[in-house]
Amino acid sequence: FAPEFLWLGRHRFDFFIDNLIPVSVVILIVVAVLCWVFLELTRHGRLMYAIGSNARAAALAGTNVNRYKVLAYMISGVLASIGGILLAARLGRGDIASGNNLLLDSVAAALIGYAVMGVAKPNAFGTAIGALFVGILLQGLTMMNAPYYTQDFVKGAVLVIALVFTFVLTGRRGGSHH
Numbered sequence: 689f690a691p692e693f694l695w696l697g698r699h700r701f702d703f704f705i706d707n708l709i710p711v712s713v714v715i716l717i718v719v720a721v722l723c724w725v726f727l728e729l730t731r732h733g734r735l736m737y738a739i740g741s742n743a744r745a746a747a748l749a750g751t752n753v754n755r756y757k758v759l760a761y762m763i764s765g766v767l768a769s770i771g772g773i774l775l776a777a778r779l780g781r782g783d784i785a786s787g788n789n790l791l792l793d794s795v796a797a798a799l800i801g802y803a804v805m806g807v808a809k810p811n812a813f814g815t816a817i818g819a820l821f822v823g824i825l826l827q828g829l830t831m832m833n834a835p836y837y838t839q840d841f842v843k844g845a846v847l848v849i850a851l852v853f854t855f856v857l858t859g860r861r862g863g864s865h866h
Contacts, residue, residue: 689780697777712774713820719767720816727812736760740810792843797822799850822846 700707727733738746747753776782800818829839
């Protein structure tokens with residue numbers, strides 16, 4: 689690959705400490721802010737939330753549900769391609785199976801994001817915080833030379849804790865309306 693391409697995956701910015709913030713984290717923050725603005729501050733984002741909560745009710749309210757589902761898949765595809773490009777730049781090679789071990793990480797990040805700030809609903813900011821948390825946790829385990837199976841155990845434990853926390857928040861929120 690070209691050095692400019694590899695720069696995307698390997699360069700780190702100085703932020704009070706030399707080589708502290710990777711380019712991919714900066715891109716994550718920018719994408720998370722854009723997603724948050726889209727989902728929280730635009731009519732289209734609100735309609736996506738409505739469709740995710742109850743597609744039938746959104747359709748009865750006049751929303752073109754199929755169009756928004758296609759839009760959601762398109763956005764998902766673009767974001768997945770950005771992730772794939774960053775992963776290829778970091779690894780220095782393009783391999784179809786290189787992201788297979790990231791599935792549990794992404795699910796854990798989304799569930800942590802679901803529970804962040806006690807909102808108990810999907811949100812872009814919470815998912816970004818969840819991704820940063822999982823990344824920092826795994827980086828710390830790697831720096832401690834933890835075996836790979838220990839990392840999987842810790843990821844699973846974090847996922848279970850996020851599920852329990854989400855269940856407690858959702859139960860509390862649902863129970864207060866009765």
